[in-house]
Amino acid sequence: MSVCIRIKDAVKKYGDNTIISDLSLDIKEGEFFTLLGPSGCGKTTLLRMIAGFNSIEGGDFYFNDKRINDIDPAQRNIGMVFQNYAIFPHMTVRDNVAFGLKNRKESKQTIQAETDKFMELMHIKEYADRMPDRLSGGQQQRVALARALVIKPDVLLMDEPLSNLDAKLRVEMRTVIKEIQHTVGITNVYVTHDQEEAMAVSDRIAVMNQGDIQQVGTPKDIYQRPANLFVATFIGRSNILPGKLKVVDGKAVLGFDAGFEVEMENVLPEQKKDQPVQISVRPEEFVLQTAQDAEGLKATIDSSVFLGLNTHYFAHMDDGERIEIVQESQIDSVIPDGTVIRLGIKKEKINVFGADGAHNLLEGVRDDNAV
């Protein structure tokens, strides 16, 4: 049985140092929920508060309607997967997986059957009698997952479970994790600093920075309509360019300081006023044009990297601002360094923030956590 998790006004302090102040969050039943943020943003701290390994200095944590603040970690019915897997080195794979069931004093037959079932599910049955030090990183990861899931926890917590694996295995394991979560249908809280990993596995993502939640939404929401400048720069790559928003004949016109204007149709009605803004343009949201009479931002190519599917160009504008452009690779030659180009803008894709970067001025931003 899985649960929904409700966190209200959580506070975490180490001594006088406040790590998390007043954080609220709703995690839905059965969803794959990811806490994403740079290191030190408090995501692991929050996870360990849910698990019960960190004390809670304020606020309430609920599993469904049950307040869990004062429940012993052993009684919370949580499955946890650690960054270093935390496999018991002195027990065989089978004993590791069976450990939680033994603690529940299940019958021998149940333990045997359930252990077998989950070892089979994770494809580690053949290693059942091996000691952990004879397993590869990926296999240890599977043991850790089986061990956490076999106790039928209400919630599965995962703390950067893939960061110790090599790149290829990481991609493989994240598919395994996603699939297993679907099969078991358990509420999953996942911590990572790798935004690509977060996008690949999550139903919803909470982007965190400095102990605060910046935005909660689906991967598509937070990538395409980031709620603020931090999310725009942390998720994917973004060129941040200064500009001004003007209202001309009732229409919002976005002017780049580098000298180019586009008319915007999706500015929020209340933001339709003259104001300085920061414009976030992802590298793929530029349209690269070599014709000198084309409309767009003027820039000069400094260097380029051919990556097969795409070609990345690094360029600077006349005011010295450096920008990155991604273009689907063309069959003819790569544009040589030093070429002066004109950059068009895919205006329906770009994002515009207020001068302080705190808010997106466009329509369509979805932040489940917004009050």
Place this chain on the structure above:
Amino acid sequence: MKKTKKLDLWVIVSLAILGCYLLFLIYPLFNLLRQSVFDSTGAFTLEYFEKFFGKSYYLSTLWNSFKVSVAATVITLVIGVPLAYVYNMYYIRGRGFLQIIIILCSMSAPFIGAYSWILLLGNSGLIRKAIKSLLGITLPSIYGFNGILLVLSLQLFPLVFLYVSGAMKNIDNSLLEASENMGCKGAKRFFKVILPLCMPTILAATLLVFMRAFADFGTPLLIGQGYRTFPVEIYNAFFSETAGGDYGFACATSVIAIVITTVVFLLQKRTANRFSFTMNALHPIERRKAKGPFNVLIHIFAYGVVAVAFMPQVYILYQSFRKTSGKAFVPGYSLDSYRSALEVAGSAIKNTFVIGLGALALIILMAVLVAYLVVRRKNTANNVIDIMSMLPYIIPGSVVGIALIMAFNQKPLILTGTMIIMIIALVIRRLPYTIRSSVATLQQIPITVEEAAISLGASKVKTFFLITVPMMANGIISGAILSWVTIITELSTAICLYTVRTQTLTLAIYVYVSRGNDGIAAALATILSLTTVVSLCIFMKVSKSKDVTL
């Protein structure tokens, strides 16, 4: 916010251990200090210190101890460091075997070495007589400074060797290749690269050797004769029949000893801080085969040092099988010595095991608990425990003995003459080894493993016994065996505390040596060595390595 206040089990453990240390270590030491500055009427006095510093005789014992300790330290470094270099850089035949012998040498009781050297080089010693009749040369006397120096150097160089070998195993081969690549090799590389890289370890070894040499009691007692050293003087001040009973003076001398070892310890710590860095070799040094005369030379060096160091033990073994008539040896071989040894000293052997195993059990229990408190429950009380547990490291054994007698020979707690006080003394002195190895192991175990167990529904107590302790097992056992070996070879504290009923093997050997009953002494010493060898074999089996670090 409501908070359920549970009485944490670990707080109780913490308090209990703290209480034990206060009662059995801090109170005796404090008592020692008190008695050194108050006379029998309870008035403050500096008379005892004046007595010590006023007489050149007492000062000279201090000076003697310094001289012999510094000289022994220098010699152990001169032998130990090159030996470690040769062992780790070059291919030596029979390397594993030699290494075990070296470890054995460091593990035997020093005074047995002293005793054997007397038999070999004493006034009527075997080698002395042989050289005199063959070459007509009279060797310098073994008694006094020379003898102590010889015995201590051969006893302690293995520590330097083992320490520095450990450090050299952590030097990455690429460092050596890099220095060679930049034109620094051979002797220059040894002094410019390898020696500095081993410096933290060499300093640690220097401290250990100096402390051991300075506090050593048995060697100067046997071989020192007129050359009086400080630990012997402390013992004499307390026990000797002529000057005996001057407790105040004995206490004052003990206080001076503690001050000196503390100063040396702090000086070493300060120096060591300047050289502190960590290494971890991805690719350990590959040993090479040395060529030509150099290869011969290093083999002669390696085998020569080991042979000389091991000779006393072999000779004792030989003596134990000789036929005896009364106290004298007669031609032929027999097991008579063992028979009479078991007859007269059977209870001593039993005592060694009862006291030793009793102490060991307590040591293991305390070490596991202290390690857990220090690593997992950092707080002020546990820091204090950590520091207190390492105190005995710098306090000479005879001082621990005297402090315990002074503290527990009166009501309300009379322990003198019992086995309990001997067990307590051994626990206090030998606990640090097991604590250090347990702490080191626990520090390497990520706390998440314990959290995993808790999240899987195991209680804290269950997690400790099912997860934490088994994972620490290797560290605990290897530390415990080292504690055990030093327990059974311990003399300096036991000699202060024993009675006829609580005599141990080392004490029995000492008694028979001083009575001149060489056959029985040799047999007992061999039994002791055998116990040590068996313990070491278990250690190597458990720790799956041939490395021993003290």
